[in-house]
Amino acid sequence: MDQSMRDTFAKRAVQLREYIFSQPTHQFKNNPWAVAHAIDEFAETHGHMMIFNEKKLQVAQAQLAAQQPAPRTILEFGAFVGKSAIAWGAILRDIYGEKVPEDVHVYTFELDPQMVLLARELIQLAGIHDLVHVLEGPASESLQKLHREGKVSSVDMAFFDHWEKYYLPDLQLIEDLNLFRTGSLAIADNTDFPGAPDYLKYVKAGGKGTAGSVKYESRSFETESRPGKPSVVEVSTVVATE
Ligand SMILES: C[S@@+](CC[C@H](N)C(=O)[O-])C[C@H]1O[C@@H](n2cnc3c(N)ncnc32)[C@H](O)[C@@H]1O
Numbered sequence: 234m235d236q237s238m239r240d241t242f243a244k245r246a247v248q249l250r251e252y253i254f255s256q257p258t259h260q261f262k263n264n265p266w267a268v269a270h271a272i273d274e275f276a277e278t279h280g281h282m283m284i285f286n287e288k289k290l291q292v293a294q295a296q297l298a299a300q301q302p303a304p305r306t307i308l309e310f311g312a313f314v315g316k317s318a319i320a321w322g323a324i325l326r327d328i329y330g331e332k333v334p335e336d337v338h339v340y341t342f343e344l345d346p347q348m349v350l351l352a353r354e355l356i357q358l359a360g361i362h363d364l365v366h367v368l369e370g371p372a373s374e375s376l377q378k379l380h381r382e383g384k385v386s387s388v389d390m391a392f393f394d395h396w397e398k399y400y401l402p403d404l405q406l407i408e409d410l411n412l413f414r415t416g417s418l419a420i421a422d423n424t425d426f427p428g429a430p431d432y433l434k435y436v437k438a439g440g441k442g443t444a445g446s447v448k449y450e451s452r453s454f455e456t457e458s459r460p461g462k463p464s465v466v467e468v469s470t471v472v473a474t475e
Contacts, residue, residue, distance in 0.1 A: 234396075245282060246314050246351055249275050253355065263360030265323035272316040272355070285317040285394060285422055288456040292466045293420050294324050297390060300416065303328050304389035305337045310372045310403055311395030312343035315352030315365075321392070322361035339365040340379060342372035342395070372399065373406050380410050388412040393421040393432070400432035408440075408447045417471040419449070425465040436469040448473040 252275045253261070253268070261268045276282035285293075297304050307321050318341040325333055343349050349369040356365045368375035372395060379385040391407055393400045404419055424433050435441075436451040451469040458464035 242283060242313075243345075243347060245280060246348060248279060249282070249314055250351055250354070252279070253358070258358065261358050265319045265326065265359040265361050268355055268359040269316055269320045269323060272314060272319075282316075283313060285320070285392075286456075286458070288458065288464075289422060289454075289466045290317065290320055292454045292456060292468065293390075293392070294320075296418055296420065296468055297321075297324050298328065300389060300418065302416075305334070306385055306388050306390075307339040308376065308385070308388050308391045308407070309339060309341035310391070310393050310399065312341040312352045312367055313345075313348055315341070315348075315355045315367065317341075317392065317394065318352060318365050318367070319356060319359050319361065321390075322356070322359065322365040325364060326361070333364055335363075337364065338384075340368060340375070340385065341365065342368050342370070342375045344369075344371060344395075373403055376403070376406060376410070380412070385412065387414055388417055389414075390418040390420060393419065393429075394423070397423060397427055397429040397432070400429040401435055404432065404435070411474075413447050413471045413474055415471055415474055419469040419471070421467040421469075423463055424453070424467040426463040433467065436467065445475050447471055 253271055273287055276284055309318050312318050318339055321339045325337055346369055349367050352367045356362050388407055400421055407413060436449045440446050440448050449469040450472050454466045454468060456464050
């Protein structure tokens, strides 16, 4: 992404903050869906926001709701303002009810310190700061640290929505750390545009294809979108880990 796009998104993030906090906050407190929907509404009315849209989110939500055993650890690559991270928190609350078990977590990774602050603020407002954690810095470094510290030993869903060149190396890092189980999900946005051809080729081929490697079954879900807009969510399910 070029500098002018970065500046536009940074400005829009500041406007989003004003938009949310200019409204009565009681409607958002302890209500992650209300915060997520308000971010969507802002994106609809104030310009494009590079967030995982509602239709795509529904595809991922259906996958998570059907997952057995129920998801306990979600990794998100690319937090931006925290919209999809807040939605994962809301989905986990829908699955478990208000009392989400203490060992259920969403870890979301973000490079941009300004976005980290805003995402944390919105997560706090939504009342899910015990559940959703924003880690600043390159995703691969944060994930290795979480693993080293024993905070993440298994991953139920990994969501790839950062810069596309990192999708495949970060998926392979999860494999190298032995974090997937049979039934784990790798969900990726933007595989149609701007596209992540090496990632797509890899998951469509079922993985590395060597003895003992993680094997995937992968499906491209086409969602409704405005003409010319990206519409595909790639859902890859781990069918074997050895
Ligand atoms: C498309 S946005 C994420 C949108 C977010 N998932 C949502 O739907 O609300 C991509 C974000 O990934 C971040 N990013 C890109 N590469 C990264 C990396 N290697 N590690 C951590 N964050 C990264 C960017 O700074 C940007 O904020």
